[in-house]
Amino acid sequence: MNAMRNFDEGKSPRVPAIVLGRGYTGLGTLRSLAMAGIPAYVACPPGDLVTRSRWYRPLPGNVSWDGEVRADIDDVLHALPFPRAVMIAARDDLALWLADLARGPHSQRFRVSSSSREALEILQDKARFGEFLAWTDIPHPRTFTVQSRADIDDIPFQDLDRVFIKPADSHNFRRELGVKGIWAETRAEFEEIWARLDAQGYKVLAQEYVPGKSSDHYFIDGFRDRDGNLKAMFARRRRRIYPPDFGNSSYCESIPLAETGAAVGHLTRLLQSLEYRGIFSAEFKRDARDGEFRILEVNTRAWWYVEFAARCGMNVCRMAYEDAQEAPVAAAPGHYPVGAGCVNFYRDLKSVLAERRRGAVTVTLGQALGNWANAHHHVFRWDDPRPALSIVWERMGRAGAADGVMRAPGKSGERL
Numbered sequence: 001m002n003a004m005r006n007f008d009e010g011k012s013p014r015v016p017a018i019v020l021g022r023g024y025t026g027l028g029t030l031r032s033l034a035m036a037g038i039p040a041y042v043a044c045p046p047g048d049l050v051t052r053s054r055w056y057r058p059l060p061g062n063v064s065w066d067g068e069v070r071a072d073i074d075d076v077l078h079a080l081p082f083p084r085a086v087m088i089a090a091r092d093d094l095a096l097w098l099a100d101l102a103r104g105p106h107s108q109r110f111r112v113s114s115s116s117r118e119a120l121e122i123l124q125d126k127a128r129f130g131e132f133l134a135w136t137d138i139p140h141p142r143t144f145t146v147q148s149r150a151d152i153d154d155i156p157f158q159d160l161d162r163v164f165i166k167p168a169d170s171h172n173f174r175r176e177l178g179v180k181g182i183w184a185e186t187r188a189e190f191e192e193i194w195a196r197l198d199a200q201g202y203k204v205l206a207q208e209y210v211p212g213k214s215s216d217h218y219f220i221d222g223f224r225d226r227d228g229n230l231k232a233m234f235a236r237r238r239r240r241i242y243p244p245d246f247g248n249s250s251y252c253e254s255i256p257l258a259e260t261g262a263a264v265g266h267l268t269r270l271l272q273s274l275e276y277r278g279i280f281s282a283e284f285k286r287d288a289r290d291g292e293f294r295i296l297e298v299n300t301r302a303w304w305y306v307e308f309a310a311r312c313g314m315n316v317c318r319m320a321y322e323d324a325q326e327a328p329v330a331a332a333p334g335h336y337p338v339g340a341g342c343v344n345f346y347r348d349l350k351s352v353l354a355e356r357r358r359g360a361v362t363v364t365l366g367q368a369l370g371n372w373a374n375a376h377h378h379v380f381r382w383d384d385p386r387p388a389l390s391i392v393w394e395r396m397g398r399a400g401a402a403d404g405v406m407r408a409p410g411k412s413g414e415r416l
Contacts, residue, residue, distance in 0.1 A: 014039060016082060017321055018059070018110075019050075020067045020098070021090020021302065024344075024378065026050040027387055028307035029090050032317035035310055043067035049379075052386040069097045077106055086111045086324040088302065088317060092124050092171040095301040113226070113323040115300070119274040123298045127168040127205050136273075138266045139287075139294045142208040146194060155206050157187050161289075162209035164246075165193055167202060170297075180246040181207075210296075212288040214241040215362070218260050219252070221281040221309050223319040224271050225329045232332035234314040235260050236305070239341075239371075240363070242351035248304060250348035251371055254312055254340045260284065263293040270298070277323070279306075279316045304378075308342040311376055341375035346391065348372070 014037075019029045022044040033040040034055040041057045044050050045066045051058075059065055061081045070076075087110050089095040099120050102112040114120075122128050130143030143166075144155045157163060165182045167173030174180055184190035190206065197204055217238040223231045235257045238249040257264055263284045271280065281299040286292070302317060309316060314332045322329045352368045355361050363371075380388035 015084050015086060015111075015325065016041060017086045017088055017317075018043060018080075018082075019088055019090060020094045021088075022048045022050060022067065024049070024304050025090040025302050025306065027053060027379065028304065028310075029088060029302045029317050030055055031307045031381075031384065032302075032310040032315055033088075033321065036315055036318035036321070038318065038321055049387050049390065052390045054384050054386065067091075067094065069094070077110065082109070084109055084111065086113075086321050088113075088320055088324075090302045092169075092299075092301060096120055096124070111324040113278045113320040115274065115277045119276055120300050122274065123300050124171075125168050126166055126170065126207075126297070127203065129297070130205065130207075133295070136270070138270060139292045141210050141294055141296070144206040146205055147203075149191065149194070152187065152191055152194065152206075155187070155190070157190075160208045161211050163190065163206050164209055165190065165197070165204050166207045167204055169203065173202060183245075210285045210287050210294050212285055213362070214244075215239050216286040216288065217241075217249070218255075218263065218284045218286065218293065219281060219305075220257070220260060220263060220267055220284070221303070221305075221314065221316065223279055223316040223323075223329070223332075224276050225319070225323045226277050226326065228272065228275070228277075229329075229331075230268065230271075231319050231329050232309075232314045232316055233257055233264065234309045234312060234332075234336060235264075236308075236342075240348055240351045240355075242344075242347040242354065244351075244354065248347070249344075250351045251341060251343045251368075251375070252305060252308075253342075254336060254338055256338055261286075261293050263295070266293070266295065267298075270295075279320055281306075305342055308340075308376055308378070312336045312340055341371055342378055343372055343375040344378040345372060345380070346395065 017033050017038050017040040019026055019040055019042045021029055026042060026044055027050045030040055030042055030050060030053055041059050042050050043059060043065045050056055063076060063079045065076050087098055089098050096117060098112045099114045099117040101110060102114045122132050127145045133140040146152060163184050165184055170180060182193055184193055215238060219236050220233060222233040225231055235255050236252045237255045238252050240251045241247045242250040267282050279302055281303040283296045284293040285296055287294055313336045319329050352363060379391060
């Protein structure tokens with residue numbers, strides 16, 4: 001708490017950090033830096049969730065930058081009144097941009113802990129990732145790149161459990177369409193969906209669905225420094241998800257690394273083969289057919305639950321800050337609390353209620369209440385309540401707006 005107080009008062013002489021991100025991930029990144037007493041500014045849109053935090057500070061001077069990489073980005077960087085700063089990405093596309101920045105003319109002034117662009121593109125582009133994994137012994141779901149209608153003929157639908165359409169660029173796909181993936185029950189349905197997406201310019205692939213429950217998803221989060229040393233590895237298990245199938249964890253729990261089986265070794269070799277540097281968060285799913293941990297994806301930047309990791313002693317944002325300046329990176333403690341939970345309350349409530357409606361209850365309401373009472377909350381903090389309160393206020397506003405719509409005969413609806 002003293003570190004946060006010093007941060008609040010602006011007493012720290014340390015080089016500032018600039019968070020490039022918004023929403024939950026941007027907020028978690030900012031709070032993680034505040035926990036380490038690192039002064040930080042945020043480049044995000046006006047009115048974003050991050051701006052509600054007590055630790056939020058907009059970029060100083062006459063600079064107006066929402067964090068997007070635009071045509072006049074060089075002018076923006078020149079106008080920033082910092083002799084030196086560390087930049088930390090909370091989005092895939094910004095992580096790629098920072099990889100270029102780290103090797104460009106601004107590299108001495110704006111420091112970054114980043115892998116090469118090539119390594120990031122392999123991990124971010126799901127088609128390239130699938131092709132890369134095919135040359136390794138790392139268990140993964142069968143993946144098929146689809147560049148033309150002819151490629152669909154080569155997908156062995158009859159041999160696969162279930163198939164879904166997955167974007168090569170998940171960030172833009174989800175931002176524009178609002179989903180992470182789309183089920184395709186038959187080859188004909190796949191062709192129809194692919195034709196629509198292809199006409200809109202989306203690059204997609206077919207991936208075998210790894211059977212199992214939401215609680216069969218495991219995550220290994222951490223940090224690998226410039227010398228290839230793993231300074232943090234933190235394992236957690238998803239307990240519930242919302243929306244079902246292609247949503248995000250609504251409740252997760254820290255677990256011992258040993259519970260992830262061979263996944264730790266597979267991930268370590270993957271990062272080593274790519275000479276990876278920086279923050280990572282890898283997702284695995286335990287296959288219900290054979291118990292194998294199959295890797296699904298690797299995030300190459302801060303992620304939704306990055307603050308939860310920091311609360312458990314695994315502050316990867318602090319590590320990225322140190323590594324960017326080529327300073328010694330203090331390793332995380334050898335042990336972290338096991339059984340600690342983190343809940344996104346609004347989504348988890350919807351998850352529990354949705355399970356009840358489907359008749360597929362995995363947790364009673366009483367058990368969920370026990371989880372919520374003892375868990376870290378994804379957004380709410382007693383010492384920084386405004387972000388959570390702003391979400392509650394927004395939800396109430398939406399509910400009020402819905403109540404203000406009345407249906408009239410022959411009309412789609414009028415607001416009264």
